[in-house]
Amino acid sequence: MPTLRLALCQVNPSVGDLSGNAELVHAWARRAADAGAQLVLFPEMALTGYPVEDLVFRRSFVAASKAALDRLAADLDADGLGELPVVVGYLDADGPPQVSPDAEPGRGARNAAALLHRGGIVATYFKHHLPNYGVFDEDRYFVPGDMLTVVRLGGVDVALTICEDLWQAGGPFAAARQAGVGLVVNINGSPYELNKDDLRLPVVRRRAAEAGATIAYVNMVGGQDELVFEGDSMIVAPDGALLTRAPQFVEHLLVHDLELPAAGDGGDADGVQVADGLRLVRRTVEGIPSAPSSPAAVGGIIEPVADEAEVWQALVLGLRDYVNKNRFPSVVLGLSGGIDSAVAAAISVDAIGADRVIGVSMPSQHSSEHSRSDAAELAKRTGLDYRVEPIQPMVDTFLANMSLSGVAVENLQARVRGVILMALSNQEGPLVLTTGNKSELAVGYSTLYGDSVGGFNPIKDVWKTLVWRLAKWRNAEAARSGETPPIPENSIGKPPSAELSPGQLDSDTLPDYDVLDPILIGYIDGDLGREGLVASGHDPAVVDKVLRMVDTAEYKRRQSAPGTKISMKAFGRDRRLPITNRWREDG
Amino acid sequence: MPTLRLALCQVNPSVGDLSGNAELVHAWARRAADAGAQLVLFPEMALTGYPVEDLVFRRSFVAASKAALDRLAADLDADGLGELPVVVGYLDADGPPQVSPDAEPGRGARNAAALLHRGGIVATYFKHHLPNYGVFDEDRYFVPGDMLTVVRLGGVDVALTICEDLWQAGGPFAAARQAGVGLVVNINGSPYELNKDDLRLPVVRRRAAEAGATIAYVNMVGGQDELVFEGDSMIVAPDGALLTRAPQFVEHLLVHDLELPAAGDGGDADGVQVADGLRLVRRTVEGIPSAPSSPAAVGGIIEPVADEAEVWQALVLGLRDYVNKNRFPSVVLGLSGGIDSAVAAAISVDAIGADRVIGVSMPSQHSSEHSRSDAAELAKRTGLDYRVEPIQPMVDTFLANMSLSGVAVENLQARVRGVILMALSNQEGPLVLTTGNKSELAVGYSTLYGDSVGGFNPIKDVWKTLVWRLAKWRNAEAARSGETPPIPENSIGKPPSAELSPGQLDSDTLPDYDVLDPILIGYIDGDLGREGLVASGHDPAVVDKVLRMVDTAEYKRRQSAPGTKISMKAFGRDRRLPITNRWREDG
DSSP: OOEEEEEEEEOOOOTTOHHHHHHHHHHHHHHHHHTTOSEEEOOTTTTTOSOOGGGGGOHHHHHHHHHHHHHHHHHHIIIIITTSOEEEEEEEESSSOTTSTTOOTTOSEEEEEEEEETTEEEEEEEOOSOOOSTTOOHHHHOOOOOEEEEEEETTEEEEEEEGGGGGSTTSHHHHHHHHTOSEEEEEEOOBOOTTHHHHHHHHHHHHHHHHTSEEEEEEOEEEETTEEEEBOOEEEOTTOOEEEEOOBSSOEEEEEEEEOOOOOSOSOOTTOBOGGGOEEEEEEOOOOOOOOOSSOOOOOBOOOOOHHHHHHHHHHHHHHHHHHHTTOSOEEEEOOSSHHHHHHHHHHHHHHOGGGEEEEEOOOTTOOHHHHHHHHHHHHHHTOEEEEOOOHHHHHHHHHHSOOOTHHHHHHHHHHHHHHHHHHHHHHOOEEBOOOOHHHHHTTOSOTTTTTOSSBOTTTTSOHHHHHHHHHHHHHHHHHTTSOOSSOHHHHHSOOOOOSSTTOOGGGTSOOHHHHHHHHIIIIISOOOHHHHHHTTOOHHHHHHHHHHHHHHHHHHTTTSSSSOOBSSTTSOBOOOOSSOOOOTTO | OOEEEEEEEEOOOOTTOHHHHHHHHHHHHHHHHHTTOSEEEOOTTTTTOSOOGGGGGOHHHHHHHHHHHHHHHHHHIIIIITTSOEEEEEEEESSSOTTSTTOOTTOSEEEEEEEEETTEEEEEEEOOSOOOSTTOOHHHHOOOOOEEEEEEETTEEEEEEEGGGGGSTTSHHHHHHHHTOSEEEEEEOOBOOTTHHHHHHHHHHHHHHHHTSEEEEEEOEEEETTEEEEBOOEEEOTTOOEEEEOOBSSOEEEEEEEEOOOOOSOSOOTTOBOGGGOEEEEEEOOOOOOOOOSSOOOOOBOOOOOHHHHHHHHHHHHHHHHHHHTTOSOEEEEOOSSHHHHHHHHHHHHHHOGGGEEEEEOOOTTOOHHHHHHHHHHHHHHTOEEEEOOOHHHHHHHHHHSOOOTHHHHHHHHHHHHHHHHHHHHHHOOEEBOOOOHHHHHTTOSOTTTTTOSSBOTTTTSOHHHHHHHHHHHHHHHHHTTSOOSSOHHHHHSOOOOOSSTTOOGGGTSOOHHHHHHHHIIIIISOOOHHHHHHTTOOHHHHHHHHHHHHHHHHHHTTTSSSSOOBSSTTSOBOOOOSSOOOOTTO
8 A cells, every 4th residue: 555644734824915925825835845844734725715705706815815825836846846736726717707797698607626736726626515504605695516636646546625515415425436436525614603523524434434444633723703714724644533733723735655456447537527517627636745754744634622712712802803804903892801802812812922912991880899999910920011090070071061861871981981992092003902791792791982992802712601600710720730720719709780870780680601502593693582491491482582682682782883884886785895804905 | 268357466575474464365365356346356466575585494473474365255255245256365384494414305384375165275386487687585495396286267277376476487487388277377576676677578578478378467566685586477368468567566456357277178187297397286176256247347557657757656655655664753854054954854755755854054163054954944844843053062072182184083973863763752752764875885984873873775776876866856747736846956066065074075086977877887787897887887996996995984884884783593593584574573
């Protein structure tokens, strides 16, 4: 059996940064070559970043992606890396944009993989299965591929596949068995979800069995707007054995030697139609780097970490990449002394360092003494840049000039805080962070243009009960390694309050979070309706109250959502472009 | 040839309001029956409203839609309307949601039409062509139908189709020819775009020729979040003759007698496969109301109106439905004396009446005398509820307590105005309107959490040069009918200014709008890149400046977009639900 040394490059590209991503691929291909690799793999759309959303429809961007691929192939060759086969994801198109008047049936933008060798493109594969659930919209963006590309290199037949191809039975992996391949490459841009790693390995195993071949799964890592890609790249044998696995949430070069079956004369021939209507396309790569001498490369197997560690790392990476890829010098957030802002501040410090985090205490007449002292204590423990801006003078001036009462006065305080944070942002440049947890956002327990002011919320996807678990976990981690736990115990232990009126507590308005969160999780994440929630044991009266709050919160969001958007067409909806995006039409 | 009296019900349903929409259908079916109709048509998804977005994935909502359809059929029958065939769009499903773990291939949610008769559902059709461009995402939501439903009634064979089926050749309309039908019904939820009516009629004509049959095209009317449905229902003969056409932007009952070819023994049989892989499904309706005696019903032909009139009506309808369907008592907006807020105020008054519009002048030390007097003059002409809230005391208090300079001070003024409007909204209940035009939004010429504060912007899709044209058109209309022109001439004529620093004018920062708008239209609406814009004659230096401003504005929006959203899955993107939505899980 031939031996092949694979290098899986779990890298962190930036959307739209074609030249930067090409340099990234180049540098990691060099590292892989130095490690003796004979085949190097990069993630899905590594050259463009992922997802590029409506950039797909810009002809200039498609042309730039193709040109960047050609240049990359030439540059690798010029730099002495031409012999090394490199698989890289990019944006291709074989026709006008599907949305344009001159669109052609069955042609258009393609989510593509190319195999580069000796300065050229030896083989191309177009993603066959396009995902359209959850965060995915690929039927909007891409035309599905109708071929299975198999490349013979180093005496082994290797099939190319992309991401979702892996998640459905009967497609390219079944075709790969018909082609008799020894290895299936699967390149990914697969976003993190809690416990998704528990799901992914069994799927890779099923597909390895279906193809009767080894699977090399390489995933992107990094933050992109509201998504975090987690890595977790791996290689799985045909019998389901996990051969090697990379860590989550960091860039990683996973190098591993594989003994693979020699390509024979079996398997269907070039041009034959195989499973799922795919046309088999066979290509051959002549002359790859020779098999490295001993010692054999062994990638090792990283074991999954605890849920809290996984979520913390995801939040840290998501914030760090949002701040750095968008080139913000620093972040600023309000510190109330409560648990949410304390956890958001600790995440920020872990993500970009205390010297780039500004925390502002903005006490009012309703702020308790412990609010101020807990905020100061957090600042002391973490070393962030701490400021105090009392809001009472501004609040009093508004009240002296307008006739306001009740909730209008409560919200006024939160809005004055929003104005202060945005003034600091304009004056000094930091990105404003908001710190509402997912539970309070779901039930609308926040002030529009008040505590919701800001460009990024590191804990918007974290239920309140998980916020507490994260705080305890982070403090325990610190204690274990002899560091100062960042979050004051008092912020963790005290009952939550918005402190917008005298003696106010969350529990005046909301069910206890231990009761609230399971209902919200069922309704929002699990898509259970009233009936399903009651059937799973929740008090019907509480369920009704919570569902009404969630639906009403939607109504409250009405006052803020539309209005600043640019439509693609008169009266149409937004052009959907990535926020984090380095592509500039004007170069 | 048999004669058939058709009633096209161009109605305005509300998303999620199943019982209200069923009542609407019932009431209009009664009106149609009173007019002697023998076949009544309602728009696409009239029973659920359209688009329902991710409500499609809620099993409880799908079940409620099907139950509402059954109840509607029974209610029509009980009310003596059972003999009258009624075609109505609704949400159906023949399998679990496509996004669920128990999804079945080829099954799931359906964009459906039902023909109701004698208390039951005689025939069903599932939309075949699913649109995925512009505002549409139907591949995400629906499984495409694979049948052509033909119903024999009153001696005529009638095919059922839905919206996008009309916009593509070779599908159900080609199949309808093979089936030998006399009439093709096409029910629609087709949103307004400028000049789309010029596009639509030729398409209907082409499809009539393809099917060799008369086409009855019925479209929805009304506002839904960022969309406006325009009506423009019509009937076109096989030779392309326009037989009747309804007005735009109003509910309308279009009743018209058609002489149609008698159903014969020609055409393919039930169960046969016809064009585009569709399976022919034939149904028969026995006993429809007898042909009405003379006089013949003639629907008449409404001629299209001028662009400005069309846009004005669309803006008025969009705002009115957003306010009323979401049950806001009134609206409030800042009046600067400039053209944008003046036009927004005039639209508001036309939409919901002067007594429901609050206009607030919020002068600062930089406000010119004419700003105050022009705002007051607008209030006097329109009769809206006029208030004055000077911002200087609040601005001065912020400045006394923080060290701010430059753009931070400019933005502070806009943000204090935002706080005032939101305080009024909390205190008295009005929806806050923002009034930035599309040109200034595109180049980022506005303040985050300042003049962008609000829940709805009536002119967000209107380029600045069109704002001026609309103002002049509206005043001329008023003058022609002897009313007071609502917009002060001075607001139209003076040079635009943000008035946030001494002597500031838009032209200090932006190219003249006559130069700016064509570039923006090419870049944003037309998807021209730098090269295309220069090739069409624009100054390269100006193009570069404008493109950089647009791309930078995207960057500015970073500070506001994310952060208040609720994800469907941890770290995933938003569940996409309609804002305007009456569906309540808790009943």
